Amino acid sequence: MAFEDFKVRRYDGDLDRARVELLERRCEVGPSQHVFLFSDTMGDPISRIRNSPLYIMLVAELDHELIGAIQGSIKVVTMKDLAKVGYILGLRVSPLHRRKGIGSSLVKHLEEWFIGNQVDYAYMATEKENNASVSLFVNKLHYVKFRTPAILVHPVRSQPLKISSKIEIFKINEEKAEYLYRRYMSLTEFFPVDIDKVLSNKLSLGTWVACDQGGRDQFGQNGHFPTNWAMLSVWDSGGLFKLRIGKAPASCLMYSKVSKLIDKVFACFSMPSLLCNMFEPFGFYFLYGVHHEGPLSGNMVRALCNYVHNMARVAVDCKMVVTEVGSYDERVRPHIPHWRLLSCLEDLWCIKALKSEERESFNELTRIPQTRPLFVDPREV
Numbered sequence: 002m003a004f005e006d007f008k009v010r011r012y013d014g015d016l017d018r019a020r021v022e023l024l025e026r027r028c029e030v031g032p033s034q035h036v037f038l039f040s041d042t043m044g045d046p047i048s049r050i051r052n053s054p055l056y057i058m059l060v061a062e063l064d065h066e067l068i069g070a071i072q073g074s075i076k077v078v079t080m081k082d083l084a085k086v087g088y089i090l091g092l093r094v095s096p097l098h099r100r101k102g103i104g105s106s107l108v109k110h111l112e113e114w115f116i117g118n119q120v121d122y123a124y125m126a127t128e129k130e131n132n133a134s135v136s137l138f139v140n141k142l143h144y145v146k147f148r149t150p151a152i153l154v155h156p157v158r159s160q161p162l163k164i165s166s167k168i169e170i171f172k173i174n175e176e177k178a179e180y181l182y183r184r185y186m187s188l189t190e191f192f193p194v195d196i197d198k199v200l201s202n203k204l205s206l207g208t209w210v211a212c213d214q215g216g217r218d219q220f221g222q223n224g225h226f227p228t229n230w231a232m233l234s235v236w237d238s239g240g241l242f243k244l245r246i247g248k249a250p251a252s253c254l255m256y257s258k259v260s261k262l263i264d265k266v267f268a269c270f271s272m273p274s275l276l277c278n279m280f281e282p283f284g285f286y287f288l289y290g291v292h293h294e295g296p297l298s299g300n301m302v303r304a305l306c307n308y309v310h311n312m313a314r315v316a317v318d319c320k321m322v323v324t325e326v327g328s329y330d331e332r333v334r335p336h337i338p339h340w341r342l343l344s345c346l347e348d349l350w351c352i353k354a355l356k357s358e359e360r361e362s363f364n365e366l367t368r369i370p371q372t373r374p375l376f377v378d379p380r381e382v
């Protein structure tokens with residue numbers, strides 16, 4: 002098939018909503034043959050990017066049949082300096098039309114939209130084992146393997162988790178959270194300049210701080226902070242879409258980084274007590290902006306994670322607490338409760354410079370191993 006046989010255009014909700022959902026049902030993203038993690042976008046296929054400052058969805062059409070789709074969002078983040086980045090997600094090509102150049106054409110059209118919006122770098126995340134995707138981006142479109150953060154997943158148990166009585170946990174307001182993030186995390190890779198928008202989004206449930214018991218009153222007073230403390234924020238991903246484990250490939254819709262858990266979830270089927278209720282649609286909390294200061298702050302990170310787990314226990318439909326941390330944040334990983342079996346220890350991020358003048362700093366960026374923590378934006382989960 003030649004390129005001109007199919008047309009790439011903007012997604013039109015009225016025309017395409019049902020057809021995109023059908024395409025999703027036809028596209029399996031993971032390797033499992035038997036069990037699928039379905040996602041219900043609650044009638045809004047664009048829901049994943051809707052919270053980003055600028056976004057687009059493109060579809061590929063052939064003889065009035067919708068055969069491919071892709072989504073992209075743009076924001077300004079910290080890289081070496083501030084940079085405009087375009088995130089690529091939701092690439093799907095109908096199984097009957099693969100290896101005909103449709104996937105690469107969709108990516109190229111999205112890159113053109115990025116370039117028209119002065120984007121410096123395009124990036125995407127994929128499962129390391131997704132050969133088609135890695136080969137398309139790396140071999141065909143010259144993306145470079147960049148970072149391999151870990152997705153840590155903790156199922157919500159019926160019993161509350163213990164929190165040390167020596168640790169005090171309290172919620173801070175958006176203004177204070179923004180101040181702390183800008184002060185302590187603004188040099189973190191991919192830190193979004195519009196952190197205030199993230200914090201004020203209705204899906205952001207709040208920001209919590211942990212410190213030694215009694216430290217709350219003094220916390221941040223006159224710029225003074227205790228030696229050991231930690232903070233994190235919580236995003237209610239279930240407010241955007243639900244997940245469900247299903248056996249039949251009547252639908253094989255898998256969205257988000259959580260989709261990478263699928264085989265591992267299957268491997269867990271010997272644990273029915275925990276998973277049996279996951280056949281019904283469920284939501285999850287995503288922890289973002291995990292930051293800690295001081296040599297003993299690891300325990301505070303753990304206390305905060307346990308606190309969020311206990312919040313999730315009483316939330317409607319929330320069955321998992323998920324976070325994603327860069328390889329540089331190894332120090333904090335052991336303190337984040339997770340099941341190795343359900344977690345993805347190497348999510349692959351690939352990146353490409355879209356402006357020729359960025360090439361030099363790009364080479365520098367990709368050559369240097371990660372020397373700073375990574376901020377994973379909850380809007381891109």
Ligand SMILES: CC(C)(COP(=O)(O)OP(=O)(O)OC[C@H]1O[C@@H](n2cnc3c(N)ncnc32)[C@H](O)[C@@H]1OP(=O)(O)O)[C@@H](O)C(=O)NCCC(=O)NCCS
Nearest residue numbers: 092093094099100101102103104105127133134136137141
């Ligand atoms: C990944 C996907 C979008 C590729 O779409 P596509 O239209 O088949 O891709 P293209 O025809 O443009 O392929 C371009 C190149 O990608 C690579 N590629 C694509 N499919 C491949 C496969 N199954 N195995 C190995 N390489 C593959 C090849 O290098 C190919 O070039 P070639 O055909 O000249 O050898 C499609 O397989 C798909 O929808 N998969 C399920 C959803 C998914 O995994 N999405 C990616 C999430 S990040």
